[in-house]
Amino acid sequence: SYGQVSWQAMVAHISVRSPVPAETESYFKALRAVDVDRVRRILDESPELVDQRIADVMADRWEPADASNRQSSTALHWVAVGGWQQASLLTLAQLLIEYGADVDAMGYNENKGVAPAIVLAAWEGQLDVLTLLLAAGADPNRPAAAETALYCAIEHTAPDTPEPNKVSVLLAHGAEHDVFTAAMTGRIDLLETLLDEYGALLERRSLKRNRTPLEEAVQYARWETAAHLVARGAIVSIHAASAMGRRDLVARL
Secondary structure, three states, X not given: OOOOOOHHHHHHHHHOOOOOOHHHHHHHHHHHOXXXXXXXXXXXXXXXXXXXXXXXXXXXXXXXXXXOOOOOEOHHHHHHOOOOOOOOOHHHHHHHHHOOOOOOOEEEEOOOEEEEHHHHHHHHOOHHHHHHHHHOOOOOOOOOOOOXXXXXXXXOOOOOOOOOOHHHHHHHOOOOOOHHHHHHOOOHHHHHHHHHHOHHHHHOOOOOOOOOHHHHHHXXXXXXXXXHHHHOOOOOXXXXXXXXXXXXXXXXX
């Protein structure tokens, strides 16, 4: 089957990699070395490489991918998520954007699924790279498979982190709260507006954590917010009631 005369021949056929064009290979190597000058020289000659898709940025050797490969990424996605936690990648990010990198292109990450660079930067990227992406026009509300950049930033930013931090920078550039992020940050005023517009949001569950707004508020110790949601009729789980110290609610369950 598969046009092969034997199983061994089929395996050998699949194992043979197509050769990577020399210029693309040089570009990949320069990126991984964070050799900004070399990347610039290559892009001067071949600016189209700036959005070259990479099959797996976590692989030992990068292979080019077609744009139809939904599990591929670009160099900007790799930079946004921290380039495997290398030293400051701001200069490299600036260079890629200077040469026209698509700041809203979707990439892929095993943790975040299909995701734009803005979500990856909000997750494990550097604050200066996140700020640069936003300044370059990245959509702060373009979601990944299961979360927005704001949701991700709130999850990974301690409430007492000095500003500017990832949450404050996203909000300053137009990131919009949803019912979950409003609950996570104690924005009762926004919750009121959202729930007045569509009351069913009270029992909606977040895609990322499968939590209701009440459960998100409890998770982030937003007790006043949690009490407000209970007063609005939110269904209370045993875990939420116990965390809130509401024995009266536990007794009803």
